[in-house]
Amino acid sequence: MNHKISLSESTKYFNSKILLFGEYTVTLGSEALAVPFNGYKGGFSFLSSSQYITEILLKLYNYCHLNQLGVYYDLTRFKVDIDNGLTFDADVPFGYGLGSSGVLIAAFYDRYGIKEDASLGAIKDVLAQAESCFHGVSSGMDPLVSYLDSPVYFSNSGCIALNEAPLDLSNFFMLDTGISRKTTDYVEIFKIKCVEKAFKNVLEELKKLNTQAILTLFANDFLNNGAVVRKISELQLEAFSEMIPEAYLHLWEKGLQTDEYYLKLCGAGGGGMILGWSISKDKIKHLEPVFLNTDNKTT
Template sequence: MKGPLFYAKILLFGEYGIIKDSKGLAIPFNSYKGALKTAQHLTGEAKKSNENLLNFYEYLKTLDSDLVIFDLEAFKNDIANGMYFDSSIPQGYGIGSSGALVASIYDKYATDKITVLENLTRDKLIKLKAVFSLMESFFHGKSSGLDPLNSYLSLPILINSKENIEATGIPSQKEGKGAVFLLDSEQVGETEPMVNIFMNKMKNEGFRKMLHEEFVTYTDACIDDFLKGNVKSLFGNVKNLSKVVLANFKPMIPNAFHKVWEKGIQTNDYYLKLCGSGGGGYILGFTEDYEKAQKSLENYKLEIVYRF
């Protein structure tokens, strides 16, 4: 048995802001993926995954919601028969490892599932996101449901607000010099502690003001520019966003990267932003000249996500 593939996701814009109703833009990232598989003899990662699925089953059993019904009997039997989630998506890297797992479980065991082939109305997308939020809370304590939604649909998703999300198209990639890339911090980040730091910061009026007036403003502008293909304007807004994040989200940026972050802003070789909740994992980079960024970041592992 091998289930369908579910891909990683990258939240290009909107991390933390979407908790407070800014816009967000998430795209599937097909370089990493996962699928449900079964084996008779489980060892190592597969065994760990199987045990994790059993814990997830116990959690789903306790869910009291009218939103979704699962065939829990089938899920339990498959776990007993050696089912595990075989995934190349690195965990704690901000690209949706738990999201892909959640999407695969919903796809296989939800009895009244909304399928990708349906006409995906806004109501259906909101319902799916709510279901995925409930499910993924098992992993993070609090989840927007966006990662599994992206993985499940395998489409770019535009978040206009909590109650207004839509599948969207993004401009096709060009063979230009510019790029969006991942920078590997080579350390794992955990979502829950980072979200807790953010929630504590939100108690501060000055932080809330900055979030509303600067962070959300630049995030929304970046998304508009990206979707319309206004590359010149995009880089101006990404630079401003990068500055705001460095000034106000330092705990979410691994210490070793504070200077690297600053260097990008000063040289204009590249601009960095958080990828997911931060604290480790990948950092997202934007550059108008990828070769120049590569030279500037020669000591780090980079991976291209999108070309301008």
């Protein structure tokens, strides 16, 4: 599915994000790793606006005003700009697990944020408060990755921007399901499943696997990284089948059977992008994958 639109060369854009490891379990305190992805982006401009975008910006303004976020954002300037035709120029598809609202909030903080010397954790909290306009409760993870335009490692002790050491993501790829979904629908399914003892055991195993996956990626140990991704793929097929689009169940199983590739959820699942890992690009060309380079660009 082609979501591309014509973007202005003069606008400051912020990249979308991909949660490589930690989907769902990050809400339970597990480690997570997210990276920026410049295949999709968005930024403010004064190009021709639409009523739909204006309503979204007014929703954000009203939410921030009602929740007294004026201590963090210049809401007066934001409202003046909206009245003067401010729009949000973006090609990030909604409901795809790529952080569309996070891109908006990253641009919002960059342009209107009242910035002080603060830790990444403090910035993340300020971003989360604004993004909660769209998600009810936000972790701030998505807008932080887009704002920093850097991979970010999240743990119970805080978050670390990985600016100095580029990650080798050459084994990772994405598949576009062409399906837009609501994150909240799948979060509700997850909450219901969390009362099951067997599912809780799976989550504990996934927490450990996420940590192993992140550590092997940091060490450039691609063989062991692939082995861990395989285990994650197996567990998600077993315990998260509701989050896997039906049309992709066969592909998921085939990857595990042939060991040519392994698939895993990208965010909440249910549609959007599916993440994959493969040791051979040639063997999966028929899947029409979008590969990730070491600089997180499409190939």
